[in-house]
Every structure is written in C-alpha cells, then in structure tokens.
Amino acid sequence: AVGSPLGLSGTVTYGIVSALNRPVSAGGPSTGQSTVLNAIQTDAAINPGNSGGPLVDMQGRVVGINSAIASTGRQGGSIGLGFAMPIDQAERVAQELIADGVATQALLGVTVPTGGPAANIDGAMVQDVAPGSAAAQAGIPPGAVITQVGGRRIDSGFGLVAAIRSHAPDSQVEITYRQQGEGERTVQVTLGSKPVPPGG
Structure with a gap:
C-alpha cells in the first residue's frame, strides 16, 4: 500500500x-455518511x-x-484490517468523473435489511421492490431471498449491496433467488443506475 500517512x-x-469481494460498510456516525464497498482486504498497514x-x-x-480501515478507539490507526x-x-x-463530472453506481431497486432477524438467513431478504426498477422488471418479488448475483454467493444484505455495486450500471447479471414454498429461480437482470452521492 502506497500513500502519505501523517x-x-x-x-x-x-x-x-x-x-x-469483501462487503465492508465504511463511514458511519462519525462522518455523517456511510457506504458499502466491494473490497479487497489486506493486512498491509493503511493509516489516515x-x-x-x-x-x-x-x-x-x-x-x-486504498479506501478504508477497521480500527478501534479514537486514534483510528491500522490494526491490520485494510480495504x-x-x-x-x-x-x-x-x-x-473525467467525462461527466459525476460518478454512477449500479442499482437493483430493492430494500434489504442489514440487521435484525433477517440478517440471520442464508441470503438477502427483499423487503420492498421499487416500481419500475431493475428488480421489478425482472420479476423479483418482495419476500424473495436473493442467494446469488452473477454466480457469487450472497449471505447478507451488505453482501447484496456490495455485489451489485461491483457491476457497472446498465450491465446484465444473473440473479438467483428463492421464495417460501418454492425452489430457487434464476433471472437475467439489467441493472439500473444512480449518481453516487458526495462522499458515498
């Protein structure tokens, strides 16, 4: 890792x-912003x-x-978990950014919990599907549990967000999901697009 710490x-x-492909939630209350990275994890020392x-x-x-670290305490120094x-x-x-001055990220158009009882299932449970979204057009219903994106296993809501953001907007990807009382189903989804918010 190369940089200018201190x-x-x-x-x-x-x-x-x-x-x-490590799903990592970066930012949070201390910064007033939060985002999910589809990250490479390394123990190379990464510091502010x-x-x-x-x-x-x-x-x-x-x-x-180099984008983020896991740290303890207020010092924010490296503990061997860099992303x-x-x-x-x-x-x-x-x-x-060079072409348009704005970055975008892929969008599936679902709401998934990242904590609570739904975090203990094997996959990412879809709470809501936005009308007209990529998920809606592919027929992914509320209540479905997404288990794979592009052949990559999904084990949490954070994992789903990271997997979707690893793809380019408007690209096509296979998504596998299951519904209660039914087997798994795989659909082809053309992902949507949205601007990346400042700091996100």
Missing part, C-alpha cells in the same frame, strides 16, 4: 491479501493519509485503491 509522502507498506493511494501486487501492478476498492471499479468511476 503527511509522510511516499510511504510504502506490505502485507497479504486475505479476501476479495493512505486513502486514494494504490494497492499494488508483487509485480508493481495497481490492483486497488481497497478493486481497480476495475476505480477505473470506471474515474472515467465517469
């Missing part, structure tokens, strides 16, 4: 990538000042953009 430019740290710097592999290829946005997603966002 203003120390050109600082380089190293570590192990322990997970890909590293955000926006590259995460590179052993060949020097940029694989992600980076995958480079393919970062490149798409950068190209949109």
